[in-house]
Amino acid sequence: MKITIIGAGNVGATCANVLAHKELANQIVLLDIVEGVAEGKSLDMWQTASVNVFDTRIVGVTNDYLATKGSSVIVITSGIPRKPGMSRGDLISTNARIVKEVTEKVVKYSPTAIIVVVSNPLDVMTYVAFLAAHKKPCEVFGMAGILDSARYKTFIAEALDVSPRDVSALLLGGHGNSMVPLVRYTSVGGIPVTQLLDKAVLDKIVDRTRNGGGELVKLMGTSAWYAPGAAAAAMVEAIVRDQRRIMPVCAHLNGQYGLADLYMGVPVKLGKRGIIDIIEIDLNDEERGMLNESAKDVRELMDELNTLNLF
Numbered sequence: 001m002k003i004t005i006i007g008a009g010n011v012g013a014t015c016a017n018v019l020a021h022k023e024l025a026n027q028i029v030l031l032d033i034v035e036g037v038a039e040g041k042s043l044d045m046w047q048t049a050s051v052n053v054f055d056t057r058i059v060g061v062t063n064d065y066l067a068t069k070g071s072s073v074i075v076i077t078s079g080i081p082r083k084p085g086m087s088r089g090d091l092i093s094t095n096a097r098i099v100k101e102v103t104e105k106v107v108k109y110s111p112t113a114i115i116v117v118v119s120n121p122l123d124v125m126t127y128v129a130f131l132a133a134h135k136k137p138c139e140v141f142g143m144a145g146i147l148d149s150a151r152y153k154t155f156i157a158e159a160l161d162v163s164p165r166d167v168s169a170l171l172l173g174g175h176g177n178s179m180v181p182l183v184r185y186t187s188v189g190g191i192p193v194t195q196l197l198d199k200a201v202l203d204k205i206v207d208r209t210r211n212g213g214g215e216l217v218k219l220m221g222t223s224a225w226y227a228p229g230a231a232a233a234a235m236v237e238a239i240v241r242d243q244r245r246i247m248p249v250c251a252h253l254n255g256q257y258g259l260a261d262l263y264m265g266v267p268v269k270l271g272k273r274g275i276i277d278i279i280e281i282d283l284n285d286e287e288r289g290m291l292n293e294s295a296k297d298v299r300e301l302m303d304e305l306n307t308l309n310l311f
């Protein structure tokens, strides 16, 4: 079992570190375009193996796609992150070129791999990888919903002073400020959250979740990596272990939720061949309206992608 991560920056390296500690593969290949970065970070991580007790071999390479040959899962994190004052959409022209190029190169050596995209703007970059990979939609999808719902769960847990582990929640839509945390589908230890927190508090939490990425960009001058790396690793785990977990994933929609020819966050069942099912839940008029707004924002970015004439 080999897992490849393209991009050995903050998110890619964090994801590799989590995967190695979970011993999800015999080998993790970390690939970057910058000479020495992937090699150095991999060596550093590999040197924690005897301390933290794991056997997964982490190998770093500079642009050597042959080393990625035969990977079962590929995580694409290459691309620029945003800086304060930028939106994720501002990254589109730089990252679309990068994601297209790396996807074309990496699938040549691992034609049967499942691809998990992380680069931003996520919904559009996942579409780029899908077009570049020439694979089935169920084999190419993106990570955002696990991160966004993890933020949402953390804020709810803080408000109630309980463990985030006891918060169960669902979030739909694009990975932007119009994402749709579903309060009606949120519970804490099995209790509907609306019985535990006032609407005003919940509204604030929803708003903070929607701006959760931006909050961290403002604090750090670049975007987050611990939670994104862990969230991507959770998706890889569901695939590698064929867990059949239900997770919010950026998936190719083909009529589900009344939306088509679009990648966006929806609940799916995830296993070793990728997305097994897209799950359609009941939405009330307000929730459907918010989902359509989010889809509109993703379509605007798709229009921008189309002006780049990459495909």
Ligand SMILES: NC(=O)c1ccc[n+]([C@@H]2O[C@H](COP(=O)([O-])OP(=O)(O)OC[C@H]3O[C@@H](n4cnc5c(N)ncnc54)[C@H](O)[C@@H]3O)[C@@H](O)[C@H]2O)c1
Pocket (backbone or CB within 6 Å): 006, 007, 008, 009, 010, 011, 012, 031, 032, 033, 034, 037, 077, 078, 079, 080, 081, 082, 091, 095, 098, 101, 102, 117, 118, 119, 120, 121, 122, 143, 144, 147, 175, 222, 223, 224, 225, 228
């Ligand atoms: N989907 C999400 O929820 C989510 C969360 C966090 C970050 N992101 C996105 O993930 C991406 C990476 O974020 P980061 O913080 O790790 O950035 P980073 O700058 O730390 O790392 C990006 C890495 O990609 C490498 N890279 C660039 N072009 C490459 C190429 N052609 N081939 C191989 N490697 C290449 C860079 O050298 C760099 O090491 C950004 O686009 C960011 O916006 C998405």
Ligand SMILES: O=C(O)C[C@H](O)C(=O)O
Pocket (backbone or CB within 6 Å): 081, 082, 088, 120, 147, 175, 212, 213, 214, 216, 217, 223, 224, 228
């Ligand atoms: O906010 C960003 O630019 C990075 C990522 O999408 C996040 O939500 O942390």
